[in-house]
Amino acid sequence: MGTNTVNGEQIDRQTRILEAALDLLSRHGISGVSMRAVAREAGVALGLVNYYYDDKTSLIRAALRRVDEHDLLLVAQDPSLPADEQLRKALRRVAAADLLTTRYLSLRLHLWALAQADEDYAQINAAAFDRYIDGLAALVSNAQPGLSWEECRARAADIVVIQNGMWLTSLLGVDKESIKRSISRTEEIAFAPLKAQDQADSKSSSPLQEN
Amino acid sequence: MGTNTVNGEQIDRQTRILEAALDLLSRHGISGVSMRAVAREAGVALGLVNYYYDDKTSLIRAALRRVDEHDLLLVAQDPSLPADEQLRKALRRVAAADLLTTRYLSLRLHLWALAQADEDYAQINAAAFDRYIDGLAALVSNAQPGLSWEECRARAADIVVIQNGMWLTSLLGVDKESIKRSISRTEEIAFAPLKAQDQADSKSSSPLQEN
DNA sequence: GCCGATGTTGAACGCCTGTTCAATAGTTTT
DNA sequence: AAAACTATTGAACAGGCGTTCAACATCGGC
Numbered sequence: 001m002g003t004n005t006v007n008g009e010q011i012d013r014q015t016r017i018l019e020a021a022l023d024l025l026s027r028h029g030i031s032g033v034s035m036r037a038v039a040r041e042a043g044v045a046l047g048l049v050n051y052y053y054d055d056k057t058s059l060i061r062a063a064l065r066r067v068d069e070h071d072l073l074l075v076a077q078d079p080s081l082p083a084d085e086q087l088r089k090a091l092r093r094v095a096a097a098d099l100l101t102t103r104y105l106s107l108r109l110h111l112w113a114l115a116q117a118d119e120d121y122a123q124i125n126a127a128a129f130d131r132y133i134d135g136l137a138a139l140v141s142n143a144q145p146g147l148s149w150e151e152c153r154a155r156a157a158d159i160v161v162i163q164n165g166m167w168l169t170s171l172l173g174v175d176k177e178s179i180k181r182s183i184s185r186t187e188e189i190a191f192a193p194l195k196a197q198d199q200a201d202s203k204s205s206s207p208l209q210e211n
Numbered sequence: 212m213g214t215n216t217v218n219g220e221q222i223d224r225q226t227r228i229l230e231a232a233l234d235l236l237s238r239h240g241i242s243g244v245s246m247r248a249v250a251r252e253a254g255v256a257l258g259l260v261n262y263y264y265d266d267k268t269s270l271i272r273a274a275l276r277r278v279d280e281h282d283l284l285l286v287a288q289d290p291s292l293p294a295d296e297q298l299r300k301a302l303r304r305v306a307a308a309d310l311l312t313t314r315y316l317s318l319r320l321h322l323w324a325l326a327q328a329d330e331d332y333a334q335i336n337a338a339a340f341d342r343y344i345d346g347l348a349a350l351v352s353n354a355q356p357g358l359s360w361e362e363c364r365a366r367a368a369d370i371v372v373i374q375n376g377m378w379l380t381s382l383l384g385v386d387k388e389s390i391k392r393s394i395s396r397t398e399e400i401a402f403a404p405l406k407a408q409d410q411a412d413s414k415s416s417s418p419l420q421e422n
Numbered sequence: 423g424c425c426g427a428t429g430t431t432g433a434a435c436g437c438c439t440g441t442t443c444a445a446t447a448g449t450t451t452t
Numbered sequence: 453a454a455a456a457c458t459a460t461t462g463a464a465c466a467g468g469c470g471t472t473c474a475a476c477a478t479c480g481g482c
Contacts, residue, residue, distance in 0.1 A: 029241070161380045171323070
């Protein structure tokens with residue numbers, strides 16, 4: 001518990017180590033995250049990294065969980081706002097400047113890739129993904145009380161496809177106008193009026209609907 | 212050029228090496244692609260990998276280019292079909308079984324991550340991405356001759372956002388129905404009738420921005 | 423002023439990495 | 453048949469990796 005003092009800057013080395021790992025991961029990918037590099041970046045000795053995180057995998061797991069937590073905040077409920085405003089805000093947040101930052105996107109991408117290669121990370125990631133969809137579906141449900149929960153989950157899933165697409169494509173440098181249009185598209189999905197039961201409508205050119 | 216014979220199976224070791232690298236990359240990520248592992252997987256000696264590919268980075272570059280080529284085929288023109296059928300087919304192809312295969316998706320993901328971490332790969336990737344959008348825009352242009360080229364590029368960009376989202380989300384195991392709906396959505400974008408000049412139509416309830 | 427607990431260090435270990443290279447086998451050219 | 457070229461091998465090297473560990477620093481409680 002003792003707050004390390006020295007000169008008023010140096011606190012909580014464990015956090016600094018995790019932050020260093022996140023930084024390296026976002027900048028150089030998993031191959032850039034060596035225990036030594038993390039230690040160097042955090043300004044601590046090599047041994048300390050293994051003191052706070054038993055394994056390298058523990059360190060990566062912690063990083064993964066940290067980003068997942070951050071993601072979940074994007075669809076957290078905010079009682080101070082009316083339900084439809086909450087939803088709209090959440091949908092627009094994904095294009096906010098601080099989220100379209102390369103650091104965050106890059107981090108997300110590398111963690112996805114990591115999860116793809118490692119069953120252990122994959123499970124953590126899948127669980128977080130599910131919670132995210134649940135959170136989004138809850139926002140939709142609150143904003144459109146008439147919808148069944150199933151319909152809300154389905155809309156959330158559709159929205160997430162586009163959101164993931166935006167995140168990914170932002171990294172590749174697609175133009176900003178396209179992002180804006182994609183955001184609008186997620187809003188259309190979220191706020192679409194309820195239609196006749198289960199209209200699967202795979203018809204070539206029959207539009208889903210608009211308002 | 213001498214075709215190695217032995218027992219009628221063993222041909223073109225260079226290709227087998229590249230294939231082995233692709234396989235390892237898709238299964239274990241970049242950390243799983245060591246020169247030794249590639250050699251083992253390809254059934255050749257270590258030295259041969261460095262004989263055909265000077266560097267490890269040359270090998271990865273070759274893998275990257277190979278996948279990019281494959282991607283471009285998805286939006287290649289097919290003169291034997293009417294223009295709108297070409298477009299529809301291309302759009303539906305991205306959900307075809309062989310493309311939603313984990314191997315391909317995983318490969319794409321790892322290569323994106325790699326490109327994110329390395330400026331050199333990033334450039335190759337960005338160029339391929341641009342060519343892909345161009346190809347898609349050309350299909351749209353052929354199917355809807357009334358559209359300006361700019362409008363076609365914009366639609367292509369919007370479609371790619373959703374396609375990337377589908378690819379990515381498929382890896383996380385989103386349900387198939389959502390993929391189908393997303394495909395329909397790309398078709399709606401592609402085949403949307405021309406509207407009054409530059410009508411961004413984000414009407415849902417309040418437009419994001421000017422226009 | 424000592425004590426155990428917690429925090430912190432860097433050397434040391436064995437393993438794996440990318441790359442190089444001399445040696446060999448196989449095929450063409452002369 | 454000799455020479456020249458290409459294909460293929462695996463040992464060797466230097467360096468980076470994750471992990472371990474004995475030593476040292478810093479601390480609050482006695």
